[in-house]
Amino acid sequence: MGPKIAPVAIEGISYITAQELRCVLSWFHGWGATQRQRFLEDLVSKAVPGKLCALLGELSLLQVQDKAPSIFECQLRLWNQWFESWSEDERNTFVRLLEESEPTFVAQFYQEIANTAGKD
Template sequence: MGSNDRYPVPAQLRFMLLWFKEWSEMQRGDFLPILAQKFSPPGSVNGVVAGMEGINCHQGDRPPSLFQCRVKLFGDWVTGWSQADKDQFLTGLKEMDPQFIEKYEAGFHLIASGQSKKDGEEENLNLPQTTVPQEVESEEYLGEVV
């Protein structure tokens, strides 16, 4: 039984919105390019999440972070979502964090329209750099055991 079969789509959407609500700004920033990749038409996001593709639930002898496993579940689940499900998810995100959705929409619009750097101008989407959490020294990391 795959992870798409275990929970119906409405439950998947509720889980993702609940988890997003718990995530720190850094985690939300790491999720932004993943969301853009998963919600964009194939081929329209050129390498945006190259750094995130290496995220899996196995990092040598360290257990995966809760965030990493939730992002993996999102990747598995979203393949079974309809456009209406995706729109519902984006609406829920917008209600929780309008600035996050503004960044998503700004980045997605530029990527989808094919705009890139113009005449040596730096492209600034205000998209945070993706990071794979190595060590966490703050208790603010949602109480994960690291």
């Protein structure tokens, strides 16, 4: 079980956004390695939109499925909706909170962003 996420207010963040941040962090702590890798790819594609490597990864997700989405897929859909509505400061707060509990993951995130430099 991952670390507890305190129910205190996050400075400069609305109550609703703070709840969304905590929710995604809670999901993250329950995800396995494969799900975290998929989330990392999604996070990188949001951090460096328009890069070819990120776009190719997104194209592979556009598959028609005959079955109901998994809980993880539903979580990612909510994550995407919420992320789109967050301000840049709120997005940075999310990464900062994630880094506090998962510094290795966030270090990998920054490395993946650095790997996109110079690629179109």
